Amino acid sequence: MKELIGTGVALITPFTENFEVDVDGLKRVVNFNINNGIDYLVVLGTTAESVTLTKKEKQLVIDTIIEASAGKVPLVLGIGGNNTQEVIDEMQTRDLTAFTAILSVSPMYNKPTQEGIYQHFAAIAQMAPKPIILYNVPGRTASNMLPETVIRLAHDFDSIVAIKEAAGDMVQAMRLIAGCPKDFLVISGDDMITLPMILAGGAGVISVIGEGFPKEFSEMVHLGLNKKADDAYKIHYKIAPAIDYIFAEGNPAGIKAVFSKLGICGDTVRLPLVGVSTTLRAKIDAFVNAF
Template sequence: MNKFLGTGVALITPFNNDLSVDHDALSELVNFNIENGINYLVISGTTGESVTITSREKIEIISTISKANGGRVPMVLGIGGNNTSSVLNELKTTNFSDIDAILSVAPYYSKPTQEGFYQHFKAVAEASPVPVILYNVPGRTAKNMEPETTLRLAKKFKNIIAVKEAGNNTQQYLELIKYKPDDFLIISGDDDLALGVTLAGGAGVISVIGQAFPKKFSKMIQLGLEDEAKAAYKLHFELMELISLIFSENNPAGIKAVLSELHISNCTVRLPLVEATEALKSKIKLAVNTLN
């Protein structure tokens, strides 16, 4: 459980100009984050543009990240979807030798009932050979997994160890923290709310901006875990403008613009996403320079 306290980062997938995966940039990004204090890596999530990554590319991406990591920090792999049988098949065929947990998104598009969410994750929990972190992101899935459903799953299945909440819903975070089992983690999926959630009793964050400023962001969350609110909010205020900017058009175009300014990767994304506009890039450049 302690593996997933603090700051996890939802890694981007860097692309070359020809849209192939830039494995050199990915290795550099992994090293940069580990050397600057992040606690774990999240592979093939929303920020990694998982829906436009082929199964072969996913295997190669895992291999590159695992090699760069060298066992230094835990790794979480995104395995989820709205076809339950397909998710179960991927769980059966994936090599989990270097994977510490999966991050499994609530089924999207289909808009299941709360019982549908429960039955889907029951099947995932029973099939997964590693711990499961639920991922509730109603802005992308079109349906909220209610706290009652999350808590029902948490109490029933020992290998469902956490939920990444990304609904930007403070009341829902607080309800989950208040009623959760003692050994269940509430992880923020909202960079702007991460410190407040941590101070309220959450376990930290799976962050987007954290991969660009890992030292500053992970220090902020660590201070939150230690109830050092004043010092933590000083860092939050420094990061606040950039956090807002990176989500103003789409994710991960915003964070890729930041990483381009830091000379770690370029801005390339795969359709249907497009790069950040020049206007946004200019604002990001100014904010990055100010922060540095």
């Protein structure tokens, strides 16, 4: 899955001030990222506020991104949840022709055991029409998919090709890199430790900050993949303050504030999320002005 090596970005869903999907804004976000060197786009992930979108809106987002990207970069579609059969049903009924892979998050809220997580993805892997990227984000799901479980899945199912690892734990990331098959991709889901994960053997990132600063973040990732650590770290430390800012009051409110300052789209989010505070907005605006 060479298409998934490098910089992927988890796209936002821009909204108008009336809380409708901003199709033109979404097209601008897509073009901004493609024109500035990202390697692939992730559609309808957490950052897209996908849990607040209707089925019709989700299809609108998908159609808009397919049209705007025009086959220039690979696309990954987020299909996950805590109802295993529902996830399988969506994978089998949705048109996935335009997509390279599916990003599927570990079940949230149910808090399954490690065996439950294994069986969830085992069932999906046997029915999925596209390769699967596991997504471990314990800060949101309330359960950590342990390396032993991921390594077991990676060895047992050829259709499971990668993991977006967002536990924020370098030791756990290194255990995944060491224990999974050589062609299995360990992808960072944590912007702040993307570079050290790559230098340890990771395959790249699915990023939030990367869609706001795609040229610089992609350059950092590619330098890291080429083991040019000193040059890559110069970019990392330049961008690092913005990583703190965009997550300080929740995602995607922070990255939408970046896009607003860049003039690409508005910063409206849907409840229960709210926009960033005046204080944080001032910090984000100052960073963008000085960058």
